[in-house]
Amino acid sequence: MFGANTLLVKIFGSIGAVSTSLDLGKGGPLVHISSCIASLLAHGGPDNYRLKWRCLRYFNSDRDRMDIITCGSSSGVCAAFCAPVGGVLFALEEVATWWRSEEMNSEVVFV
Numbered sequence: 794m795f796g797a798n799t800l801l802v803k804i805f806g807s808i809g810a811v812s813t814s815l816d817l818g819k820g821g822p823l824v825h826i827s828s829c830i831a832s833l834l835a836h837g838g839p840d841n842y843r844l845k846w847r848c849l850r851y852f853n854s855d856r857d858r859m860d861i862i863t864c865g866s867s868s869g870v871c872a873a874f875c876a877p878v879g880g881v882l883f884a885l886e887e888v889a890t891w892w893r894s895e896e897m898n899s900e901v902v903f904v
Contacts, residue, residue, distance in 0.1 A: 795832035795862065803829065824869035828888075831865025832858070863888045 807822040835858040867884035871877045 795829045797829075797833060800826060800829035800833070820870065820873045823873040824866050827865045827869030827872065828862050829865075831861050831868075835861040859890065 803822060803826055807817060807826075810817045863884050866888045867880040869880070870883045871880035874880075
């Protein structure tokens with residue numbers, strides 16, 4: 794769901810949809826694209842294309858990876874609507890599965 798193939802298809806599919814005058818909102822694709830990028834960074838890079846970044850292997854647990862994906866979705870909302878506070882609140886309300894006070898600080902930094 795958050796792999797490199799999904800990222801490429803989402804980017805080129807969004808470009809194709811907009812160029813053919815299809816009605817495509819800007820919020821959904823940007824949130825998904827930024828979440829895919831955050832997931833790839835959290836996993837150290839895509840496995841398919843042999844692009845592994847050892848310096849990005851700091852996220853050892855699933856909890857840390859889910860936190861960075863939450864931060865990625867927050868930055869997607871911020872980029873789509875130019876609303877940093879709205880992006881943080883969206884991520885905490887819709888994406889985060891549980892509340893952690895340290896997560897709020899990292900989301901504000903990423904925004």
